[in-house]
Amino acid sequence: MVFNHQLIPSYLMFNTCNAFARVLPLKTLPVKTVCNVLRCLSNATSNRDQLSVTTNVYTSYLDSNSQQTLDLIKDSFKVIDDFVTEDEEQSLFKEIEPYVKRLRYETSHWDDAIHEYRETERSKWTQENQRIIDRVRNTAFPAGVAPIRSVHVLDLAKTGVIKAHVDAVRFCGDTIAGISLLSSSVMRLADETDNTVFVDALIKRRSLYIMSGIARYKFTHEILGQQMSVFKGQAIPRDRRISVICRNQPDYSQREDMNDNNYQIR
């Protein structure tokens, strides 16, 4: 599917992508556009101070330069290590690879959120892989929550980077759950109002992270590039990384009230 830049005025491409989402119903968007408008880029830069304080860490997978921020985020960002087995990782890879290898890595993009990546959405899986997707959804989403049917697959090159952004509130609900294949990485969650305050999360290969509530709405998230990929003083080597991300439907009853400055947190 060809993405047509002409469809989107440049002034809508950055922080106003929620507004853009409102005028174009999800169903009418081409696949590539749907993936891309999921993100609202933050003004944050990646050149922030390294972590300076590590005290009383709640969980082994979180680290922060602010105890208060750790307190705030620990309930809304979880990582489950070894969520998929090596065999399951292979099984997902076998299904994803033939498709993504036909795509070219894009060096940069109109919303500038991701560098060196290729992505797709998939709603039909082999039986074995569907079972894994179901397990992700059952683990991440409370009963009664409607998942978005298509699963987002993002293939980030070894040298690729996901810059700080917030997923568009008009396109996806309060929970984002991602499995990481092929490589570990560090995800940084920075306070949207002060990006010098942040929490780093160790996202191991084959883990599942679940981001919801405050972590999803009030913090930007990013995947650190090779140079910055350090967790608790230890280098976390980056390789090609494929994430398989499940999201839930936004709460449509709240849509009219939603805007960039008024996130609904349920």
Ligand code: OGA
């Ligand atoms: C995204 C995103 C994170 C990941 O695609 O919006 O933040 O784990 N991806 O790949």
Ligand code: MN
């Ligand atoms: Mn995102």
